[in-house]
Amino acid sequence: MSTKTEPTETEPGKTVPGEPLTSGPVRVRKRGQRHWLASAGLHLGLAVAAVIAVFPPLWLLVTSFKPKTDAFSTSLVTHPTLANYTHVLADTQFLTWFGNSVVIVGLTTVLGVFIAATTGYAVSRFRFPGMRPLMWLLLLTQMFPVAVLIVPLYNLMATLGLLNQPAGLVITYLTIAVPFCAWMMKGFFDTIPVDIDEAGRVDGLNPFGIFWRLVLPLARPGLAVTGFYTFVTAWAEVAYASAFMTGEENLTLAGGLQTFVNQYTNDWGSMTAAAVIIAVPAALVFAFAQRHLVSGLTAGTTKG
Amino acid sequence: MTVAVRPRPRLRLRARRAVGTHWYAWTMVAPVVLVIGVIIGFPLVRGLYLSLTDANEANVQRDIGVNHIPATYKFTGLDNYKAVLSDGVFWDRLGWTVAWTVACVAVTFLLGLTLANMLNRKLRGRTFYRLALILPWAIPAFISVFTWRMLYNEKNGILNQLLAGGGIDAIPWLNDPTWAKLSVIAVNVWLGVPFMLVTLLGGLQSIPGELYEAAEMDGAGAWQRFRHITVPGLRAVSSTVILLSTIWTFNMFPVIFLLTRGGPGDATEILVTYAYRLSFVDSPRNFSESATWGVLILVLLSAVAAVYRRALRKQGEVW
Numbered sequence: 096m097s098t099k100t101e102p103t104e105t106e107p108g109k110t111v112p113g114e115p116l117t118s119g120p121v122r123v124r125k126r127g128q129r130h131w132l133a134s135a136g137l138h139l140g141l142a143v144a145a146v147i148a149v150f151p152p153l154w155l156l157v158t159s160f161k162p163k164t165d166a167f168s169t170s171l172v173t174h175p176t177l178a179n180y181t182h183v184l185a186d187t188q189f190l191t192w193f194g195n196s197v198v199i200v201g202l203t204t205v206l207g208v209f210i211a212a213t214t215g216y217a218v219s220r221f222r223f224p225g226m227r228p229l230m231w232l233l234l235l236t237q238m239f240p241v242a243v244l245i246v247p248l249y250n251l252m253a254t255l256g257l258l259n260q261p262a263g264l265v266i267t268y269l270t271i272a273v274p275f276c277a278w279m280m281k282g283f284f285d286t287i288p289v290d291i292d293e294a295g296r297v298d299g300l301n302p303f304g305i306f307w308r309l310v311l312p313l314a315r316p317g318l319a320v321t322g323f324y325t326f327v328t329a330w331a332e333v334a335y336a337s338a339f340m341t342g343e344e345n346l347t348l349a350g351g352l353q354t355f356v357n358q359y360t361n362d363w364g365s366m367t368a369a370a371v372i373i374a375v376p377a378a379l380v381f382a383f384a385q386r387h388l389v390s391g392l393t394a395g396t397t398k399g
Numbered sequence: 400m401t402v403a404v405r406p407r408p409r410l411r412l413r414a415r416r417a418v419g420t421h422w423y424a425w426t427m428v429a430p431v432v433l434v435i436g437v438i439i440g441f442p443l444v445r446g447l448y449l450s451l452t453d454a455n456e457a458n459v460q461r462d463i464g465v466n467h468i469p470a471t472y473k474f475t476g477l478d479n480y481k482a483v484l485s486d487g488v489f490w491d492r493l494g495w496t497v498a499w500t501v502a503c504v505a506v507t508f509l510l511g512l513t514l515a516n517m518l519n520r521k522l523r524g525r526t527f528y529r530l531a532l533i534l535p536w537a538i539p540a541f542i543s544v545f546t547w548r549m550l551y552n553e554k555n556g557i558l559n560q561l562l563a564g565g566g567i568d569a570i571p572w573l574n575d576p577t578w579a580k581l582s583v584i585a586v587n588v589w590l591g592v593p594f595m596l597v598t599l600l601g602g603l604q605s606i607p608g609e610l611y612e613a614a615e616m617d618g619a620g621a622w623q624r625f626r627h628i629t630v631p632g633l634r635a636v637s638s639t640v641i642l643l644s645t646i647w648t649f650n651m652f653p654v655i656f657l658l659t660r661g662g663p664g665d666a667t668e669i670l671v672t673y674a675y676r677l678s679f680v681d682s683p684r685n686f687s688e689s690a691t692w693g694v695l696i697l698v699l700l701s702a703v704a705a706v707y708r709r710a711l712r713k714q715g716e717v718w
Contacts, residue, residue, distance in 0.1 A: 138524075141517055144510075145531035147589070152538055154557065155546045210430045217427035224417060229428060236439055237646050238700040244693070246678050246686050247442035247449065270438045273431055275643075302423040331539035333653045338679060349541050353657075363549060370542045381537035385530070 152374065159367035179368035188343050189369055192351035195340075199261045199347060200329040203268040207325040208318055211273050215280025215317075216306050220292065233274035245338055252339060259345045264336060268329040276321040283317030284310065316387035323384035330377055348373050450479055450690040456683040472687070479691040488673075489692070493699075495580070496649060496669040503587045503648045508641060510588065511595025516629070518596075519603040529600075536593035544657040547586045548573070551658075573659050576666035583667050587654050595640060602636035603629065638711055645707075646700055670696050 129137075160175045183189045214233075218226060248267065249258075257263030287310055295305040311318075333349045340346050346354075352373070355366040454472040483489050518529055535543060550556050551572035559569040572582045610628050619627070650671050655661060661668035661676060668676070670692060678689035 137517055137520075137522065141514070141522075141528045141532075144514055145528055148533075148535055148592075149531050151543060151546045151550060151589075152534060154550065155542070158549070210434070213427040214431045217424045221421065221424035223421040223424040225425075225428075229432070232435065233431075234704070235701070236435060237643065238650075238697060238704065239439055239443065244439065244442045244446065245675065246689060247445035248438065250445070251438075251442060266434065266438055269434050273434070277431060306427075327536070327539070331541055331653075333541050333657065334675070349539075352541065352545065366545060367549075370545060374538045374542050377539050378537045381533075385533065385537075 155367055155374075156371055158363070159371045161364070163362075163364035179364045180372070183365050183368045183372070187351075187365065187369075188346070189351065189372075191344055192346050192348050193372070195261065195345065196330065196348045199264050199268070200326060202261070202265045203272065203329040204322055204325045206265070207269050207272045207276060207329075208322050210269065211276035211280050211321050211325075212311065212314070212318065213306070214273070214277040215282075216284050216310060218277070219281045219284035220289070230278075233277055236270060236274045245334065248335075249338060258339055259341060263339055264347070267335050267339070268325075268332060271332070272325040272328045276324055279321055279324070280314070280317055283314050287313050319384045319387045323380055326380050327377060330373075446690045446693055449687050450694045451476060452687050453478070454686040454690075456686070459686065475687075479687055480695075483688065483691050483695065489695075492665075492668055492670050492673050495667070499580075499584060499587075499669055500645060500648045502584050503591065503651075504641060504644050506584070506588050507591040507595050507644065508637070510592050511599050512633075512637075514592070514596050515599040515603055516625075518600060532596055533593045535589055536597075540590055540653055541657055543590060544586060544654055547582075547589075548658060551582055574663055576663055579659055579663060579667050583655055583658055586658060587648065587651060590654065591644060591648070595644070598636055598640050599633060602633045606632035638707075642704065642707055645703065649700060650696070 159179055160177070162174055162176050162178060214229075217223070218230065252258050252263045255263075257266075291309050291313070292305050295309045300308065331349065336347045336349045337353070340350055343354075348369075352366065352369055355362045355369065451474060452472045453475045454470075458470065458472040460468060460470040514532060518525060518532075522528070550558050553559060553569055553571050553574055556572070558572065562568070562570065571578055573579050606628065610632075611624055614624050614628055649669075651669070652671050652675065655667055655669055655672050656675070659667045661672045665673070674689045674692035674696070677685045677692065
């Protein structure tokens with residue numbers, strides 16, 4: 096926020112007017128310094144924001160270790176127990192839902208990253224007829240409201256026999272995640288020098304060989320980011336999952352979790368334990384991808 | 400150009416050459432075009448068609464046991480649109496949806512920008528702060544929303560218990576129309592800040608440090624540096640994220656649906672959740688009206704995107 100220019104900073108230039116070259120390094124070193132009040136304000140602001148960001152998930156974690164009857168007490172855990180976890184894992188269909196989600200999300204991520212990469216590469220490297228409309232189409236798909244698609248899509252899935260089938264959800268999730276990922280991958284490929292492609296061509300590789308053997312390995316950070324994005328999108332999707340999958344054994348995690356707390360039951364204890372187990376894989380994938388996240392998203396959103 | 404002399408062979412030649420030079424590019428984009436065409440193109444056309452009929456639960460084709468009942472709904476032209484647009488409900492919902500979108504995007508963007516600026520400097524514990532601030536993104540949204548529902552719980556939620564500790568009466572976070580609106584916006588901002596933060600942080604890091612040094616050399620203050628270096632430097636990133644998050648927020652189904660189900664009453668019902676309610680929650684399910692709402696949402700968003708793009712063009716952005 097406010098890094099006020101300290102009065103001392105202007106002094107080197109004033110006191111040594113004839114030596115602009117030597118005053119340079121002095122300034123650079125001083126630039127990083129802050130008044131201690133500014134530093135304190137900075138830390139205070141960030142700390143408050145960090146607490147707000149971390150508190151809800153942390154509270155979820157804390158609550159999951161409380162006995163069912165204490166789910167809403169404000170105290171920290173007084174009688175730590177794993178009862179919620181054992182109940183969720185042993186007495187409910189949770190593991191089935193978890194398996195369903197893993198299959199669906201895994202397929203979506205692998206296919207989605209691959210398709211987004213080929214599209215991004217084609218759009219980044221080649222000027223071909225239909226390229227601009229395609230870019231627009233990718234942006235437009237972000238605007239299609241779930242509501243306008245969900246009924247016809249439901250009918251379509253029913254006709255194709257894909258209701259209650261993982262494949263139905265995988266295809267649907269691809270349309271949600273791939274357009275944005277393709278834009279991001281394009282930004283990534285734009286940062287990889289075309290010379291590499293040229294070199295590959297000289298060595299006799301066809302375009303697919305160049306893409307697969309030379310460019311793709313260089314775009315690994317981009318793949319990590321798109322993979323993360325696809326994973327999170329699919330792992331957290333609710334509307335299609337609730338509409339397309341019915342019957343306890345077909346639900347994904349998003350649908351299954353809703354069975355714990357709804358108008359008929361109020362099992363917050365099980366809900367928190369299940370939520371923690373669901374959040375862990377997402378957090379792991381995130382930890383893996385976060386190093387690349389900053390550079391990745393920027394490349395994707397500026398080089399459009 | 401000598402096209403005018405012998406146009407025909409040239410055309411054919413060009414077509415053949417186009418296939419020759421572009422076939423691999425087309426092959427590479429084919430999966431996307433195919434998937435999008437089938438999964439979005441078909442339902443979209445069908446949705447458009449449904450919005451021009453009077454289809455509902457009672458007259459679409461369905462199977463009851465072994466009996467197959469064919470569809471009996473009929474084409475009604477623009478009747479649905481007339482009915483929806485002359486009905487106050489649509490305009491009510493539109494007003495709240497716009498307010499919700501503007502509030503969410505503005506607050507999220509400003510918070511993200513502030514935090515990104517705070518993080519983009521030498522600072523002890525920077526990595527810790529960054530990880531903490533991005534955490535809401537790492538957790539699936541529906542989990543976070545459930546957690547917030549727990550925190551908001553009127554009788555037993557921790558927010559009200561903390562307030563009670565301070566001697567303040569319980570606040571009906573999700574049960575009073577006004578509070579419910581503020582609560583859903585707060586949750587959406589909480590969910591949305593990490594994305595803004597990360598993209599804007601990346602944008603800040605791509606601004607060369609020399610610019611700031613030079614400006615400081617010339618005596619520019621902190622605010623001037625921000626106004627004349629940071630803001631223009633972030634324009635490309637921020638224009639994209641603002642457009643994207645406007646579209647996403649406008650259609651933000653899960654937050655509202657899972658937090659309040661659109662309630663109390665229909666106070667927090669945005670256009671998307673209302674359209675969903677028409678075809679999946681209400682009885683009898685009204686497919687045609689739901690489709691009409693959906694088409695109207697699409698038209699609105701396309702208009703916003705077009706206007707926004709034109710505004711950017713005027714500022715000289717190539718996008």
